[in-house]
Amino acid sequence: MDTPQNTALMRALAEVPGPLPTSGVVHITLPHTERFTVVGNHLAQNAALSTTAVGFAVRIQSLPQGTEVGIKALAARFPEGEKLIAAALRELEAHGYLHRTRVRLPNGRMVTRTVFCNHPEALLCPRPAEASKPGPALAPAPVSAQAPAPVTAPIAAPALVTAPAPVPAHVPAPAPVTPHAPLPAPEAPETPAPPPVTDRPVPAEPLPPAPPAPRLVPPPTAPKAPPRPLPQPRELTPGLQQAAVALLSDLRRHAPELVLSEADIERLAPATATWLERDAHPDTIRQALTTDLPQPVKYPAKFVRHRLTVLLPPPLPGTEELAPARPRTVVIPLQTCEGCERAFRSRTPSLCRDCRTACEQPAA
Structure with missing residues (x-):
């Protein structure tokens, strides 16, 4: 009497079809009408997760x-x-359920885009082509096969209907009718198949299968593009090397997540020296490497290498490149007149104006 009894549970157990198991779990499945999520067994029973x-x-x-x-x-x-939570998200990312990528917004800010796929194995399978849609267009085919019946009947009707018209219903068919019966047979092959086609629409030819839709999320096994080569300076002087090593070693003071080892600093020093060689201020380099960091920074060396490669500024233009273009002055060379030895400007050797005038007057 002191033990509380759940009458609703007992009533639900009584409605379970079949005998109840003697051990193990007993499922009471009630249909959901709101606030529910469908979860596949490939996730719920995944022993690797x-x-x-x-x-x-x-x-x-x-x-x-x-x-x-x-x-x-x-x-x-x-x-x-x-x-x-971080360990659980890494597991889901390794099995293809979760995809996290870094994208750059139009304003230059880097954000993390997270995509969750409830069935990653389905992405690897080819999606069925939508070639089954033209199927209903072929439905009139069996109707067109029966269409010749009403067309061929009127051809044989004049010979059969006019003869037995005066014969009573109780009298057997006369003998003259039998010879006319095989007459429509040779006419049947003469009836072409196209007449029913003219009365009914021609079945549409099956369209070629549509190309599969592009995948919004790449599969986990998709090949990745090779990384860009690390920038190299034109001349790695000792001064540039020392300044680059000091800048990389000082990053952890401004961003504790960017702790680099000595081997990483030695490998990334030439790329940092390239920034310094292109007249980038150390504060500018430090701000480019420490602004808008992802949380968490799993691989600091790879992150710094990526930003040093992708955000590398171009070399500063020289004074000659910044000077405005001057209009080109065309200089006509000096020529010596063949008649009076006087100098004048002309593109080709010839006579001066006075000599040309003197030569043209006698001709006039």
Whole structure:
């Protein structure tokens, strides 16, 4: 009498079809009408994923479009810590459920775009072509096959209907009718098949299969483009080398996430020296490397290498390139007159004006 009884649960168990198992879980499945999310068994029963990763996959899938799903946003929404959430997101990213890419907005700001796919294996399978849509156009085919019947009947009708008209219904068919019966047979092949085609629309030819739609999210196995080569200065002087090493070593004071090892600094020093060689101020380089950092920075050396390569400024133009273009002055060379040895300007050797005039007067 002291043990509380859940009558609703007992009534639901009584409605479960079939005998109940003696051990194990018993499912009471009630249909959802609102606030529900469909989760595939490929995720719910994935033995390669931890329970935490599966739980966060379900949570992310149930959130509306446009909700922030970063590590800090999920930590503020759920009781798990940031390290546990980061590990779960890495698992989902490794199995293709989660895709995180860095994109640049039109204003130059870098943001992280997160895409969640509820069935990544379906992306690897070719999507069925939409060639089945022209199928309904072929539906009149069986109707057109039956169309010759009403067309051929009027051809044989005049011979059969006029003869038996005076014969009573109870009298058997007369003998003259039998010879006329095979007459329509040779006429049947003469009836061409196109007449029913003229009365009915021609079945549309099947269209070629449409090309598969482009994938919005690349599959996890898609090949990646090779990285750009690291910039190299024209001449790596000791002064440039020392300034580049000092700038890279000082990054952790301004951004604690950018802690570089000695090997990384030695490898990235030529690219930093290229910036200095192109008259970039150290503060400008430091701001380009530490502004708008992703959270978290998983690989600091790769991140610094990417920004040193992609954001490399062009060389400063010289004074000659900045000077306005002057109009070109055409200079006509000096020529010596063949008649009076006087100098005059002309593009080709000839006589001067006075000598040409003197030569033209006698001719007039």
